[in-house]
Amino acid sequence: MDLKLKVWRQKNPESPGGLVDYDATGVNPDMSFLEMLDVVNEGLIEKGEDPIAFDHDCREGICGSCSLTINGIPHGPQKAIATCQLHMRHFENGQTVVIEPFRARPFPVMKDLIVDRGRFDQIIEAGGYISARTGSAPEANSIPIPKQTTDRAMDAAECIGCGACVAACPNASAMLFVGAKVTHLNSMPQGRPERDRRVLKMVASMEEAGFGNCTNTFECVAACPKEIKGEVMAQMYRDYVKALFRQAIRPE
Amino acid sequence: MSLNAKIPSGRLAEKWSNHIKDIKLVNPNNKRKYRIIVVGTGLAGASAAATLSELGYQVECFCYQDSPRRAHSIAAQGGINAAKNYQNDGDSVYRLFYDTIKGGDFRSREANVYRLAEISTNIIDHCVAQGIPFAREYGGYLANRSFGGAQVSRTFYARGQTGQQLLLGAYSALCKQIEGGGVTMRPRTEMLDLVVIDGHAKGIVVRDLVSGKITSHVADAVVLATGGYSNVYDLSTNARGCNVTAAYRAYKKGAYFANPCFTQIHPTCIPISGDYQSKLTLMSESLRNDGRIWVPKKKGDDRPPNEIPEEERDYYLERKYPSYGNLAPRDIASRSAKEVCDQGHGVGPGGFGVYLDFKDAIQRLGRQVIKERYGNLFEMYRNITGENAYEVPMRIYPATHYTMGGLWVDYNLMSNLPGLFVIGEANFSDHGANRLGASALMQGLADGYFILPYTIGDYLATQRQPRPSSDHSAFKEAEKNVSEQTKCFLSIQGERTVQSFHRELGTIVWNLAGMARNEAGLKEALTKIPELRNEFWRNVKVPGDDDTINQQLEKAGRVADFLEFAELLCYDALTREESCGGHFREEHQDDNGEAIRDDATFSHVSAWEFQGNDAKPTLHQEPLEYTEVKMATRSYK
Ligand SMILES: Cc1cc2nc3c(=O)[nH]c(=O)nc-3n(C[C@H](O)[C@H](O)[C@H](O)COP(=O)(O)OP(=O)(O)OC[C@H]3O[C@@H](n4cnc5c(N)ncnc54)[C@H](O)[C@@H]3O)c2cc1C
């Protein structure tokens, strides 16, 4: 099948970008979306043009590198997958496909479809960990943890840090990302000693990085390739309020 | 020349604890004076960088991805082994040690493997303390599953995303250290050379993948944790960016490369669908518990599988290995698939596939049971192929998955170059000629959390080398070479893309040094690879500039290294005239097609020393001695 692509091209963060038209011809329905772009790129290189730059690595939906907005939707039209898991059989011959980077102010475009998601790392650095020095751990089974607790923590921990939630949100909010990490760590017994500091510091870092506020549109949940549930945001909010309260009555 | 692995004396079970007692320590106040470079943020690199920083060292850490959390370890699915014996099924440190040695077909170093098994339990303790949501039973205790090559249930897991959870644990520990200032993290930065001064590793030269700037980084010790080289085959289950560059360039600076021909092929991957294919997706081996593997008896039979009657199907594993059947070990299952496809019985595009059929299992157990057991895998299969495996058999084919070979290290995980340490999949590791499932994650974390942080101190406390400045001529020269190579790629302006060379190389290595190897094929590869390499340097086309993000330029460097490294792999395979583990030499098999090891001649590690671009490398041997286990032959009939 043949497709008409409109791809965002931008030389570097400073220069303005724009959509450029390309023809993707002879596309095999069994190709992945990124393989389709690989083939387009091979053609561009042969013609002496600059290939389209995009982030990718594992190509199986787990590393969180790939980050395309396809026809206006982060990770494209299929639910619960990352761009690298999208296959061309979901497109129609002759269709126009608009490919843009993940758009959000805190994720500046670096080149073409590549954005800088370093602020996610900064949020984790602020508190997305349990302080456990190597060598200090007790026997693994010394603290039983109810299966439901770990299952819930695991649901949240599945986040791949791709940033689709931010790109989908009209306010570029990172609440789903932060909520997922807070829910994972705060619900584990090992995470309790630091739960207040964690949520306060992570939220502060999120705000400082320029992510917007949540206005409950839940576009983030719809775009999430791992189907992280909206309730993690409620958990984060609860933990935040409790932490503020405890800090007020008993400052550290 | 014989290599000294510096294995501590004493009884096997006491070597590591004695060694820790004897090891020199760095005074806590002095630790912050030492600078350590860690290249790689997978399980091995992230755990090492975090732990070294906790100890007080200054750490500088590098990865090529945009975030340390995206290292390839993230993709590991199945689980991590540990000798906890929580199932009370008779597991012990000794049993895990023995299974690993036997699984590696008696080509690994006994003392290292024993230490790995000993430390395995500390890893689980530590990971639980980090809040990793391992699977649990209703009583709240940790759950286990069983994995190939073991008769006990000792694998810990977090759904199908164990690697992800373990890596996020190590990454979070790393993040804490970054925030605290102990680690300087440099993502999107690629190591392109190792700098050796007076025989000691003293730093690296890197290229900033965003600005293109080439800079030197000085340290008192360098740790490589840069993963495996499966992508020498182009198509593999590894992430697209996985490469041999860091290890290979260290090899060119004098580090020995050990057992490069030991590669592992996984039998159950989704086959290639066309020449645009960019990676192969692994599907859990557990599928073989209920699926039956077959091909049509008639060559080139292109009828839909459901129209091929029972008597025209060849269930070749059941036929050849009546007692193990579809559960024959990884290497045997892989080789048999290749054999039937090479004979013209393969199915699907290009004839490189065999059927994995669940019809009988669905009839016997019902669709619901199969869905409960394998629902997510069937879904993944449908997503990639568009086919419904409940209705038509899956198509599978083997793919390269893991590389046991790597840079040679001694018991302290230090290479033959003092000050250069190598951990994780990048070293020649504890897996001999074949790795057991769920053991790579264990090894990466053992190296990074629990072994290297001790042994590196011993080196730092005893070495008397001053830390040079980055103006030292060795750094300047390395920078110059790297920058010349970059400019050279851009100036060739030939006709072929980098990927076209990678694909052609992959085809050569896969066909001639893949699942089965023979002398004629390896010799053919050894003439074809240099020809292809020559063409590459004449005819490659790398567009763009060197002062912005240029993914083609990055790839050109990696493929250039694969084009040299592939030759080393084939040469090693040619000289190892025996079959062992993943290395199957067709000349060395019995009448039933079983591998024949030659313990008298080849019970050693082959460590290769670089001698120049067109010269043959020199072989150094590390003899393998087994004091507590007897070498035995594997049989799966
Ligand atoms: C699909 C799949 C499933 C698997 N499942 C399991 C399993 O269930 N159990 C198990 O035990 N094992 C499994 N394995 C194997 C295991 O995942 C790997 O062996 C292990 O994760 C390797 O870890 P590592 O830290 O050594 O390297 P990696 O995780 O590969 O990390 C390499 C790091 O080095 C960096 N790097 C590389 N080159 C450079 C350079 N030149 N400059 C700068 N940085 C560089 C990268 O950025 C990255 O950070 C699986 C492997 C695959 C492919």
Ligand code: FES
């Ligand atoms: S490339 Fe790894 S998630 Fe898409």
